[in-house]
Amino acid sequence: MAERGESPAVDWPARPDLSLALNRMGTFDWDLDSGQMHLDPTALGVFELRPEEFTGTPGGLRARITPGEEARLDARVAQALKDGRSHYGAYFRIRRRDGTASWTHIQGHILRDPTGRPYRIIGIVRDADLDPGEPGARSERDEGRRRMTGVVERTTAILAHARTVNDVTDILKDPAALGHLGAVSIMLGVVDGGRVHLVAEGQLGTYVPEIEYTRLDADFPMSEAVRTLQPVYVTSRDEFERRYPLLWRYIAPLSVRSGVYLPLIAQGRPIGAIGLLYAREGDFTAEESNLLVALGSGIAQSLQRAILFEQEHDLAEGLQRAMLPRSIPEVPGARIAVRYRSARMGRDIGGDWYDVIPLGEGRVGVMIGDVEGHDTDAAAVMGQLRIVLRAYIAEGHTPGTAMARAAAFLRELETERFATCTYAEIDLNSGMLHIVRAGHLDPVVRRGDGSCHRVSAAGGLPLGLPPRDRSGTGSDYPVTTLELHPGDTLMLCTDGLIERPGADADTGMREFMEAARDGPVDVEELADVLCDLVGDSGTGDDMALLLLRRRGTPAPRGGGPxxxxxxxxxxxxxxxxxxxxxxxxxxxxxxxxxxxxxxxxxxxxxxxxxxxxxxxxxxxxxxxxxxxxxxxxxxxxxxxxxxxxxxxxxxxxxxxxxxxxxxxxxxxxxxxxxxxxxxxxxxxxxxxxxxxxxxxxxxxxxxxxxxxxxxxxxxxxxxxxx
Incomplete structure (x- = not known):
């Protein structure tokens, strides 16, 4: 029977394949065991794929299905296979050749063997752009909206924990972080004076040194977003080339057809901009724009916190370094190495310190200590305590008296802080070593043959606590005396070096002593080995280390003091x-x-x-x-x-x-x-x-x-x- 008008003749009744083709409904056959997939010509047309472009596997559809939609479809199929169902269906969006999005519907019938194991899926795929008002399509659109909203919320929540600018950029460069938004690449710029500093470019890996710094008045979309405090939308490659010719030569080789650049505004002023690049063309809907603006707001708040944190960290670290000795003096008869590593919590600063005090006539004093807390106050107290203890020692006070006076000084500061400390005074001529300890870790001595042992030094209370002995004689801090032989190394450290997450201090001390026993003789190399025990991140506490190795004694050998x-x-x-x-x-x-x-x-x-x-x-x-x-x-x-x-x-x-x-x-x-x-x-x-x-x-x-x-x-x- 022929159709009226100019419609082609169609047999009566129409064949099933013709009915499917006329309604843009194609078929597929998916062998789950081999992974092979067959698409008929109509199905290839729905996906706008040429026969030579299709690889014969589900992976061949990735040119048209975005990573987010692919993940959702895989989850839908996996759930149907797991639940033992025989059918499943889903609406999803594909990217057409011109970059626009199109609704598509897929429905599959699952074949199982007698044991219930699925081995094949036969189904249909159709163009669903003609039924966007159907409940199923609405449901999928609602699901897509919820998904995009969820991405913004999750990304904002993750960014809330970012502490540095690098943390922010690492989160944004993660392909999974913004994948559901459909972006193929992301750029983050920070306002630096009168320029925009590009600090991150992810996913496409197209870092270009020439545009790392751009002036605010330059003809770049990121600079324009910062200048105008308004989002900049670019909906096609032609628009990229026309509006931003300086940028176009870097965009042209990429599979980018549109983009959006959002100003990052915090407390009413621009602090940077973020750029999202897309492989699709077309305008951004009002809903997409609102979500992107919300995303930009969350990123701006996180970036501002990170910038302020780094500024405060730089200030605190500068204070910390100023409070520590600027250099370690050369001491004849000894080799000394020191290390300090800041904390990874609070403001990345702490109260750990070390010092070396030449006392003349072959004698030297070394100290190490730790003030409670991880803030600028701890660093300030540390500096005062180090200087006053150094002054008491230089005045000629005995180790016990100097420590008792330092404890009294800290109490008089009324800081409600306490500190632990170990001070050792060595006569390098005789090797006599006098140690006084205020609530600190026991020192460790590595003998010339490599053996290590902890020195059970008598200890007093941490500095700043009320004294047990109020007579002022210094008996609160008894002195332990031993001899440091030529080739022996005295090792002093703070608890940040030996503490291990989830383990007791004895475990860390045991690892410390094992590393010292097997480590190099040179104190500088040994210090590096011991610092590597805690890695780069540490345990959230700062740490200090001081090593003193006694060289061969310059005095005639004949008897000890x-x-x-x-x-x-x-x-x-x-x-x-x-x-x-x-x-x-x-x-x-x-x-x-x-x-x-x-x-x-x-x-x-x-x-x-x-x-x-x-x-x-x-x-x-x-x-x-x-x-x-x-x-x-x-x-x-x-x-x-x-x-x-x-x-x-x-x-x-x-x-x-x-x-x-x-x-x-x-x-x-x-x-x-x-x-x-x-x-x-x-x-x-x-x-x-x-x-x-x-x-x-x-x-x-x-x-x-x-x-x-x-x-x-x-x-x-x-x-x-x-």
Whole structure:
């Protein structure tokens, strides 16, 4: 039967294939096992694909189906297969060759084997542009609207956690972040003075150095959006070429047919712009424009927060660096390495610090500490505390007294902050190491053979807390004494280096010691290895590290130093000290000077016991210049005076004897007290004898044999300072 008018003749009744073709309904056959898909000519026409363009697999449809629609269709099919259904259907949008969008409907019948396993789908696909008012199409459009709205909401929520500009750009460059909006590429520019700085370009990978910086008055869409504070829409390639010829040569090679550039406005002023490029042509609907403007608003707020955060971080980091030592002094006899890494929380700043204080005569003080908190206040308190502790040490206070005074200083600041700290004072001539600890981690020593052990240093409360001892004597912070041998490395760190997420501090300390044991000898290289334990991100806490390796001792090898406490009313203390001094002098090859040295030491000890209230300490050691040095420390600030005694006086000749017997003597202030010292030069023969290891046991009458002058290789165990 022929149709009226100019319609072609069609048989009666019409064949099914003709009925389908006339209504733009094609068929497909999808083999799930092999992945092959067949489309008849009508179905290829619906997708506007030429036969040679179709690959025979579902992937061949990607030229027409956007990634977001493809993901939704895959989910719809997967759900139907999982639920055991025999049919499924869906509306979706495809991109035509001219870039416009078109509604399409697909319906499939699922074939299953006797076990219920799906193996084939046979169905139809049709052009649904003629039925946009149908409930199904409306549902799909509503779903698309909800989907796009959800993308904006999710992206805004993710951006709320961005802390830096790099975080913002990383989120926007993620293909999954804006894929449902249909954009094939994204650009982010930040206003920098009178220019727009392009800080991100994603997905297409078309970074062009020539347009990284563009002037605000330049003929670029991003600059125009910033100038006018209005979105800039470009709906075709012809419009790109006509309106922005400077940009067109970079756009022309790309599969881009339209774009939108949104100003990023925060607190009424432009801070940047974002550009979205699309592979479709055509105008943007009012709904799309509203969603994009909402997206731009969310990005603007996140970008402003990130910019302000980075500005504050730069300020805080500058403050932190200013509070730390600008350089580490060279210390003869030691190699020192320090490291500091800022926190990854708060304002990326903390209260960790380190310092190195040369004390003269081969002595050096090193400290490390941590003020509570991660903000500029913590950094400011850290700077004050470091400087005041350094001042107390430079004044000559003993380690325990300096730490007690620093604790009092922090309490007087009334900052409600506390701090932990470790201070170590090393005599590089003798290797004697005095450690005082205020609530901080135990130090670690790596021996020359690579073995590591923690030093169980007696500790006091963190600085700033109320003291246990209110007498002011510094006994709140006891001092632990041990010897650092040549080749040994003292390692001090803050807890940011050993803390591990989800693990206790012992685990981190064990990893720290294992890395130190197997690490390089050079302290700079070892410091890098230890810092790598926490990686780039760390644990949210800042960290500081200080390593000191004692080089070969410059002093003659013959005996370790002696330190003896002098207590008022204790008659055995000076007697024991005299015997130890005599034995040490003999071991050092200066037996012929033993009487003179013992007498001079006795006079200095007697002055400390008679003319002061708190007693003191006597130290005897061999200096790098080959001299025997005797030091008597006491807590009195009154300086001794040499005076002439008459014939009948029973006192007053002590310093005169010291002056006659010793090669040199003097007085050094030490905080609230002083140190009176004298030195005896050894002969060349005695210096040679002192180079040989020696050990002398001294037994006091009526006392158990316990006092030993140590040889050149001292015992490993720490010795108490008394």
């Amino acid at each position: 002696l330190r003896q406490r002098l207590v008022p009313g204790d008659t055995d203390g000076p007697t024991l000290a005299r015997h130890l001094i005599r034995a040490a002098v003999a071991a050092w090859g200066a037996r012929d000077l033993a009487d003179e040295i013992e007498l001079a030491a006795d006079e200095l000890m007697t002055n400390a016991l008679v003319h002061t209230d708190g007693g003191g300490h006597v130290n005897v050691r061999l200096t790098a210049e080959g001299r025997i040095r005797i030091e008597v420390e006491d807590a009195s600030s009154a300086l001794p005076r040499r005076r002439e005694a008459d014939d009948w006086a029973v006192s007053g000749r002590g310093l005169m004897l010291v002056d006659r017997l010793a090669d040199a003597w003097g007085v050094e202030p030490m905080g609230a007290g002083k140190c009176v010292w004298c030195e005896f030069a050894l002969s060349a023969a005695a210096v040679g004898a002192a180079a040989a290891p020696a050990s002398v046991r001294v037994t006091m009458p009526g006392a158990p044999p316990a006092a030993t002058v140590p040889p050149a290789a001292p015992a490993e165990a720490p010795r108490s300072s008394g």
